[in-house]
Amino acid sequence: QSALTQPPSASGSPGQSVTISCTGISSDVGGHNYVSWYQQNPGKAPKLLIYEATKRPSGVPDRFSASKSGNTASLTVSGLQPEDEADYYCSSNADTNNLGVFGGGTKLTVL
Amino acid sequence: EVQLVQSGAEVKKPGESLKISCKASGYNFPNYWIGWVRQMPGKGLEWLGIIYPGDSDPKYGPAFEGQVTISADKSITTAYLQWRWLKPSDTAIYYCARPFMGGGSVVRIDYWGQGTLVTVSS
Numbered sequence: 001q002s003a004l005t006q007p008p009s010a011s012g013s014p015g016q017s018v019t020i021s022c023t024g025i026s027s028d029v030g031g032h033n034y035v036s037w038y039q040q041n042p043g044k045a046p047k048l049l050i051y052e053a054t055k056r057p058s059g060v061p062d063r064f065s066a067s068k069s070g071n072t073a074s075l076t077v078s079g080l081q082p083e084d085e086a087d088y089y090c091s092s093n094a095d096t097n098n099l100g101v102f103g104g105g106t107k108l109t110v111l
Numbered sequence: 112e113v114q115l116v117q118s119g120a121e122v123k124k125p126g127e128s129l130k131i132s133c134k135a136s137g138y139n140f141p142n143y144w145i146g147w148v149r150q151m152p153g154k155g156l157e158w159l160g161i162i163y164p165g166d167s168d169p170k171y172g173p174a175f176e177g178q179v180t181i182s183a184d185k186s187i188t189t190a191y192l193q194w195r196w197l198k199p200s201d202t203a204i205y206y207c208a209r210p211f212m213g214g215g216s217v218v219r220i221d222y223w224g225q226g227t228l229v230t231v232s233s
Contacts (some may be wrong), residue, residue: 036219038156045206045223046156052218089156091219098216099146099158099172 003101004029004090011109012080020106022073022090028101030071032093037066037075040087040105049088050075077108085110113137115145115207115224122230123197130193131227133207140188141165144212147181147192148220151203161210161217162190197231204228 005023012018022029022037029035035053038046048057050066053073063078073092077084090103118132135145146161160171164183171181180193192205207224210217 034213034216034218038220045226046220047223048219048221051211057221091156093213093216093218097158097173098170099161100217102156102158105155 003094003097004092004103006088006090006103006106008104009107009109011111012077013111014080014082016080017076017078018080018108019074019076020088020090020108022075022092022103024071024073024092024094024101026071027096028092028094029068029073031095033068034093034100035066035068035073036091037064037073038089038091040089042086046089080110082110084108113209113222115209115222117205117207117224117227120228120230122232124233125197125199125231127197127231128193128195129197129229130191131205131229133190133192133224135188135190135207135209140183141185143209144217145183145190145207145209147179147190148206148208148223149203150206150226156206158217159192159205164188164190197229199231199233201229202231 037050040046053068094101116134141164144161147159158172159175160181162169164185169181183190204226208220209222
């Protein structure tokens with residue numbers, strides 16, 4: 001069982017927006033702004049999408065945005081495109097583990 | 112350009128030993144932590160551990176202390192993940208990863224290797 005809770009699946013039609021949640025506790029998501037999100041395409045390594053809860057690395061489209069409130073972080077993909085179909089993982093610093101913790105992942109399907 | 116290039120897929124029997132590698136390039140290897148992330152079939156991501164090649168000081172995830180050994184050879188800018196005694200439950204893809212650290216903790220993972228599939232089966 002993963003330390004952070006994500007819905008196993010999410011879906012949306014092209015052009016729509018979808019939001020994926022990531023729920024932790026006060027000693028990880030709630031207590032830190034070092035939440036990151038990763039996109040993993042089938043058969044590929046994960047790729048950093050969001051860091052420090054809301055920041056995008058250069059090269060990541062602004063269709064990807066994120067926020068955090070209390071113990072829950074959220075990733076929003078706007079203007080869904082077929083290539084957004086992938087697995088998405090959240091991660092956070094944690095007081096109990098200086099390597100950090102991951103969510104179980106969410107499979108995003110573009111209908 | 113930072114690159115992490117991992118060794119190829121392995122098929123092993125239970126009880127055998129194994130050492131996989133991650134060749135780093137494009138940055139000053141001794142000065143950055145590097146580590147290993149596991150992805151079991153159809154499952155999520157887990158940190159096994161990280162090491163600082165400058166002084167070879169490893170830190171292990173809670174479930175992996177004593178189960179694996181992480182090492183680094185700064186003379187050839189290569190990190191390693193080693194098992195003395197493989198189990199079928201070690202079957203997974205193992206990613207080499209370079210984290211960005213803050214205050215002694217992993218903040219994010221900036222760079223990933225391509226992954227090494229390890230299959231343990233009799």
